[in-house]
Amino acid sequence: MSALTGTRGLVRLALRRDRVRLPLWVLWLGLIPPSFVSATERLYPTAAEQLQYARTTGNSPTFLALYGPMHDPGLGGIVVQRAGLLSVVIALISALTVIRHTRTEEEAGRRELLGATGTGRAAPLAAALLVAMSACLVSGVLVAAGMIGQGMPAAGSVAFGLQLVIGGWAFAAVAGLAAQLTVGSAAARGLSLTVLGAAFLIRMAADAVDGLSWLGWASPLAWAQRLRPYAGERWWPLALAVAAVVALTWAAGRLAARRDLGAGMLPERLGPADAAPRLAGPFSLAWRLHRRTLYGWLAGFTALGAVYGGLAGGVQDMIGDNPGLREVFTRLGGASGLLDAYFASVMGIMGLIAAAYAVSAALRLRSEEAALHIEPLLATPAGRLRWAASHLTVAAAGSAALLAAGGLATALVHGLATDRLRADLPKVLGAAMAQLPAVWLIAAICVALFGLLPQLTTLSWSAVAAAGLVMAFGAGLDLSQPVRNLSPFTHVPQIGSADFTPAPLIALLVTAAALAALGLAGFRRRDLALG
Amino acid sequence: MNTPVTTPISVSGLTKSFGRTRALDGLDLTVQAGEVHGFLGPNGAGKSTTIRVLLGMLRADGGTAELLGGDPWRDATDLHRRLAYVPGDVTLWPELTGGEVIDLIGRMRGGIDPRRKAELLERFELDPRKKSRTYSKGNRQKVGLVTALASDAELLILDEPTSGLDPLMEEVFQDCVRRARRDGRTVLLSSHILSEVEALCDRVTIIRGGRTVESGTLDELRHLTRTSVDAVLDALPDGLAALPGVHDLRVEGNRVRCEVDTARLGEVLAGLSAAGVRTLTSRPPTLDELFLRHYQPEATR
Numbered sequence: 001m002s003a004l005t006g007t008r009g010l011v012r013l014a015l016r017r018d019r020v021r022l023p024l025w026v027l028w029l030g031l032i033p034p035s036f037v038s039a040t041e042r043l044y045p046t047a048a049e050q051l052q053y054a055r056t057t058g059n060s061p062t063f064l065a066l067y068g069p070m071h072d073p074g075l076g077g078i079v080v081q082r083a084g085l086l087s088v089v090i091a092l093i094s095a096l097t098v099i100r101h102t103r104t105e106e107e108a109g110r111r112e113l114l115g116a117t118g119t120g121r122a123a124p125l126a127a128a129l130l131v132a133m134s135a136c137l138v139s140g141v142l143v144a145a146g147m148i149g150q151g152m153p154a155a156g157s158v159a160f161g162l163q164l165v166i167g168g169w170a171f172a173a174v175a176g177l178a179a180q181l182t183v184g185s186a187a188a189r190g191l192s193l194t195v196l197g198a199a200f201l202i203r204m205a206a207d208a209v210d211g212l213s214w215l216g217w218a219s220p221l222a223w224a225q226r227l228r229p230y231a232g233e234r235w236w237p238l239a240l241a242v243a244a245v246v247a248l249t250w251a252a253g254r255l256a257a258r259r260d261l262g263a264g265m266l267p268e269r270l271g272p273a274d275a276a277p278r279l280a281g282p283f284s285l286a287w288r289l290h291r292r293t294l295y296g297w298l299a300g301f302t303a304l305g306a307v308y309g310g311l312a313g314g315v316q317d318m319i320g321d322n323p324g325l326r327e328v329f330t331r332l333g334g335a336s337g338l339l340d341a342y343f344a345s346v347m348g349i350m351g352l353i354a355a356a357y358a359v360s361a362a363l364r365l366r367s368e369e370a371a372l373h374i375e376p377l378l379a380t381p382a383g384r385l386r387w388a389a390s391h392l393t394v395a396a397a398g399s400a401a402l403l404a405a406g407g408l409a410t411a412l413v414h415g416l417a418t419d420r421l422r423a424d425l426p427k428v429l430g431a432a433m434a435q436l437p438a439v440w441l442i443a444a445i446c447v448a449l450f451g452l453l454p455q456l457t458t459l460s461w462s463a464v465a466a467a468g469l470v471m472a473f474g475a476g477l478d479l480s481q482p483v484r485n486l487s488p489f490t491h492v493p494q495i496g497s498a499d500f501t502p503a504p505l506i507a508l509l510v511t512a513a514a515l516a517a518l519g520l521a522g523f524r525r526r527d528l529a530l531g
Numbered sequence: 532m533n534t535p536v537t538t539p540i541s542v543s544g545l546t547k548s549f550g551r552t553r554a555l556d557g558l559d560l561t562v563q564a565g566e567v568h569g570f571l572g573p574n575g576a577g578k579s580t581t582i583r584v585l586l587g588m589l590r591a592d593g594g595t596a597e598l599l600g601g602d603p604w605r606d607a608t609d610l611h612r613r614l615a616y617v618p619g620d621v622t623l624w625p626e627l628t629g630g631e632v633i634d635l636i637g638r639m640r641g642g643i644d645p646r647r648k649a650e651l652l653e654r655f656e657l658d659p660r661k662k663s664r665t666y667s668k669g670n671r672q673k674v675g676l677v678t679a680l681a682s683d684a685e686l687l688i689l690d691e692p693t694s695g696l697d698p699l700m701e702e703v704f705q706d707c708v709r710r711a712r713r714d715g716r717t718v719l720l721s722s723h724i725l726s727e728v729e730a731l732c733d734r735v736t737i738i739r740g741g742r743t744v745e746s747g748t749l750d751e752l753r754h755l756t757r758t759s760v761d762a763v764l765d766a767l768p769d770g771l772a773a774l775p776g777v778h779d780l781r782v783e784g785n786r787v788r789c790e791v792d793t794a795r796l797g798e799v800l801a802g803l804s805a806a807g808v809r810t811l812t813s814r815p816p817t818l819d820e821l822f823l824r825h826y827q828p829e830a831t832r
Contacts, residue, residue, distance in 0.1 A: 107664075184664055186625070270660035271627075274645075275634035285635060289624060372622045376675070379586050379616035379688075380639040383608045528588040 003257040006119035010127035014101050018131070025093050026135050029164065030142025033083040037150040040078050050074055065208035066307055068225045076156055076230025079147075080163075087167030087224050088200055090139060094132040094168040095175035095192040101128035102176070103185040122256040129176050129249060136168030156230035163224040166241040170220035171196055173248035180255035220244065282382050286390035290361060294398045297357050301350065301402045305409025308346045312339065312414040343410070343431050344494045350406045351435025351489055352468055354399045358443035359460050361395035365450050366457040372530055384524055392447065392516070399439045407432025430495040437508035438488035442467065444515035451522030454529040536600040537564050539686045539717045540585065544594035547580055547741075554580045556741035557594065562719055567712050569732035570721040571822065577741040578721045579619055582690050586616060599686060612641055615684040619691040619721075621675035623663035629674045630659025636678045643681055651677040654703050669695035680707050687711060687718045693727060705730055725819055737822070756821055757790040759814045760799070765807030774799055785809075 015022070044050045054073035057063060058081055064070070067084030071077050102124055105111045111124060144161030148154055171192065178191040199219040206216035207225075216222030223237040278284050365388055368374050377387055411428035415421025446460035470487035484490045491504040540562035547555040555577045562568040572578050583589045585598050587607030596603050601610050623632050630652075637643025652659055657673045666674065672695050679687055693704050701724070708718055708731050722728050728735060729749065736746040745752055757778065763786050771787065772780045776795025781788045791799045793815070803811070 186664070270658075271631065271662055273628065273630040273659040275627075275631040275638075279631060279635050280638040282639075285624075288627070372618065372620060373624060375588070375618045376616065376621070376636055376678070377639070378588060378607075379611055379614070379618075380636060381608045381611045381641070382639050525590075527590055528583070530583075530588070 003120040003122035003253070004126050005123060006114075006117070007123040007126045007130070010101075010114070010119065010123055011130055014127055014131045018097070022097075022131070022135055026139050027142070029086060029090055029093075029139040031146065033079060033086065033143050033160065033164075034146030034150050036079045036082050037075065037147070037152065040075060040082070044078070047074065050078060054078060061208045061310070065204040068203065069207050071225075071228045071231035074230070076152055076160075080160055080229050083160075083163075084225070087163055087221050088196070090136060090164050090168040091171035091196055091199075091221070092193075094136055094172040095178075095196065096189065097132045097135070098128045098172050098175040099179050099185055099188045099192065101131065102179040103182070103188045107185050121258075122253050125176055125179070125252055125256045128179075129172055132172040133169050136165050136172065139168070140165035153230060155233050159227040159229035159233045159235075162227055162238060163229065166224040166227075166238070167221060169245045170223075170241060170248075173245045173252070176252040177248050177255070180252050180259060282377065282387045282390035283393065285377075286364075286394050289364065290391075290394040290398065293361075294394070294401070297398070297402055298405050301353075301406035302409045304350065304353075305406040305411075306413045308350075308406075309410040309413030309415075310417070312342060312410070313417050340427075340494065340497065343428055346410070347403075347407065347428075347431040347435055348471055348489055348492065350403060350432060351439055351492070352464070352471055354402045354406075354435065355439045355442040355467065356464050357402055358395045358399040358439050359446050359464055361398055362392060362443045362446040362450070363457060363460065364391050364395075365447075366454060369454065369528060369530065374528065375530065378528070385520060388447075388520055388523060392443075395443050396440060399443070400433070400436055403432045403435055403439070404429070427495060434492050434495050434505065435489070437505045437512060438467075438492050441488040441508050441512040441515070444512040444519070447519035448515045448522070449519070451519030451524075451526070454526070538562065538597075539564055539599050540568075540719060541597040542581065542585070542594070545581065545584065545591050545596055546593040547577075547584060547589060547591050554741055555584070555591070555594075558738060558741055559743045559746070560736050560738075561746070562717060563734070564717050565712065565715055566733040567708060567718040567720060567731050569728040569735035570719055570738070571723075571728060571735055572738040576738045578738065579690055580741075581738075582616075582688055582719075582721065585688065586611075613684055614686040614688060615640065615679035615682040616688045617672075617675040617679045617690060617692045619694065621671040623666070623671055623674060625662065625664035627663055628660055629657060629663060629666060629670070632663065632674055633659065633678045633681065637681060640682055640684070644683070647681045648677065651681055651707070654707075655700060667695070669697065669700070672696060673700070676704065676707075680711070685716055687716060689718065690721045691723060692720070693722070693724060701727065725822060752821055753793060753815050756793060756816045756824060758793050758796055758816065759788075760791050760796075760803075760811070761788045761813070762786070762803055762811045763809045764803060765809065768802055768806040771802065774802055 040050075044053050051073050054070050054077060058070040058073070058078060063081065067081045070081050072080070105124065114124075140161035140163075142161075143164055144157045147157035147160055174195050175188065175192040178195070179185075179188045182188045182191055199221050202215055202219040203221040203225070205212050206214070206219065206222055216226065217240075220241060223241050226234060226237045228234050279288060368391070374387065378384065407429040408425075410432070411421065411425040414428070415424045418424070442460070442463050445463045446457065449460055450457045467487040467489055470484050471489055488508055491508060493500050493502075493504055538561055540560060542558060542560040545555050545558040545560075546553070558577060558581060560570070560581065570578055570581075580589065584591050584596055585603050587603045587610075590604050598606075599610050599613055603610065623629070627635070633648060634643060637648070655673045655677060657670060657677065661670075663671070663674070672692065676692055679689070679692075687708075693701055696704065705727065708720070711718055718731075720728070720732065732749070734746070734748050735752065737744050737752075765785070767782065767785065767787070771777065771789075774795075775798070776792035777799055778790040778792075779788075787803070789799075796813070800811075800813075
């Protein structure tokens, strides 16, 4: 029996288990970039406008850092740059896919079930890599075909498609190796994401900082971009990528064929035998359970704020000479002052993302209950309300911290660039914090569901989704005001505008408090819904 | 401190339904102070539901339940200071180590004795530095047991606490429960392991379909069931089969084998003696037989 026996069956199993999510992401990633072509043409119809955009916005440090280099100051180059983050997205998805079909399976003990049948030691790894890499390839082909279909040059379109494939393949292989090195899927995910984060930071530095371009050879994400689609394609970085994928896969395969089931190469770190003195109640436990995730979100909000702040200076230039964009922005935000409207609208987006955090943190109530973790806790003198309050405090204070971090980063980056820090800081920070009552209201919907209809608690995501739809399409689709009023974010007043009044904020807070109280009262009265 | 109660657990006529399923159907359970009380029943009989009602996690539909002299729903937080609980399925936070979980729960109950913890960890051979996600089922169960046994709670509620433990650890567990009883604590032990119950319990309650079918000391329960009798006689007495309390009578020549209601054993033996006994063995019912009799559905009994 070879190490690869049974790979075919496992591929089929993986395809069967992923029959919904795999086609979804493959299609999504394959169809998004071609759709950028017509969108870009609509905003910048002439070659002169495209050139203007590419030279200014497209070459601003923020864009270079976030999306990557602008190789071709024309339609193709603009689209390629705008799709720059998709390489990261495909890398992320394929890495998670590989880990899900390797380590997660092993951890759940399902691998053992299969190991007792005629399955080779390296077969699960081979099957996971085959599935993830084929999916990336299909996405790449879709991108190339879609671009050619939009009338773009064939060679450039193929290179564009290959960009995605390289990102996906490289991190599928990284994840394959990580899954052999670590014990447990969480550690494997952590290791893969750390490598991806490092690769992204290296690429950012290489593209945005003069004289650091050589650094890019250390990042697979930069190799992908150095194919130079639509700008005199260069094919040899492809060989580099393939060589790296082959080497990583070979190493992972060797490890998979040798190691014990359930074991890793990196030792599982032992933790403390005794709890730190402060770990002594529901609040310290909640903090312990949430803190890592919160730190990640805080880093994300700070980065997002920095990007928004960096973009603010260019907003007036970018929008100033483009009537289409100007209309979009005045519609999105308030009417007074383009920059105020810009801050109001980006803070609205931050508010929505903070609401997603608040809901995910509040949902921990339900997941702790369903996973029976609540049982030993509630058998101690800790009462139900105190336990619920512990997680809700993290959700409420955490979302406030996120908005503060995002607002502060926006204000600092913008203020330092314009020397108007003192004037803008209170305004921008105020615009960020003004979202908080709306964020808490959405979290309170989650609490109400948890208390009254625990089995349906996850439906609270639909409140986030609805608010997102209203925010994204409310103006564009000409939704009627009553429909728009359903989203709490519609009621957030614009800080600094002449007709500002705190009344809507107070109304949002009162509603949020009432919903949360309703939910907690329900939770105190109901049976625990265990499992 | 609260005044000691003579019946830490006193449940009568307890009912609880989930949708259309009737989980508890008039259940009675009385646990005396200082005893180890076995709580037995087939899967789905309502053991865990009863325990969760006692812990204030579920609210009973009807009947009365008293825990340590209080109302298990209304006085939950106060009562929980005085008890420790090991769930049947100990699930732990994967990112915490076993030692951290033990300390956390112990402190939430009002403090933990580090010496006692260290001693129990050693006896149960549990490495407290490992992340909970790497523990096997048996090791997770040990975390729950150490947490409860290291406490000085006056009442221990153990819901199938030894599932997943090997025989050596089972010994350690039994030892710990005996010590708890010596210390004057009360233990409610729901279990499937009959040898464990036989070794530890002063009294048992057997439930089936959400209802109590038997309750008492093991001797009393044995008394309610049948004794196997195997005798070789000088002559076969007439009407042996007709004697009240004789079941499954088998006769081979002069050899008689039958099952006798223990309460009627004296009368039957007198009848046999009259016929002249050459050899006689009589064996009380094993606990297994006792349970099989109660566990089997109505129709096959």
